[in-house]
Amino acid sequence: MRYRAIFKKNFDMKKKLTLLLVIFININYFCFAQAPEGNSKKAETALNAYLTKELALTPEEAEKFWPIYNSYSNEIRSAIKDYGNDQLKLEEKLLGIRKKYKNDFKKVLGTDERVNNVFVSEKKFKEMLKEELRERNKSGEPE
Secondary structure: OHHHHHHHHHHHHHHHHHHHHHHHHHHHHHHHHHOOOOHHHHHHHHHHHHHHHHOOOOHHHHHHHHHHHHHHHHHHHHHHHHHOOOHHHHHHHHHHHHHHHHHHHHHHHOOHHHHHHHHHHHHHHHHHHHHHHHHHHHHOOOO
16 A cells, blocks of 8 residues: 555656646747747757656756756857867867766766667757747748
8 A cells, every 4th residue: 555655646746747847848839939039048948848858857867967967068068169160170079078978967867778868859859949940930930
């Protein structure tokens, strides 16, 4: 009986977290459609929600994951600023940053598969964002 109570509590928490993420993503989508200023911050927020969902982060994992991811993301942005004109050096730098953070991500996520999913999901999100912008430009909507 005790196990049922623990399972039910965990199941209820997952349902609430999933519902919260769905609401959060929908609100974000409507904010994107209406306000062109601050889109980079909104895109970052949408990326966070997307990665949380794709990686199936538990609240405990999320608490440890996001500070590491934010540091990783800051290094990526810095490399793009520094090496944006030299594509080869930029790609080398980005690969080095990903390798550097792989072990940090693994400590939180546990498996190489989930760590790889960080990079794959990040790439998928960027492709979805580009596609959304292309569609908006075709239809004449503001970005």
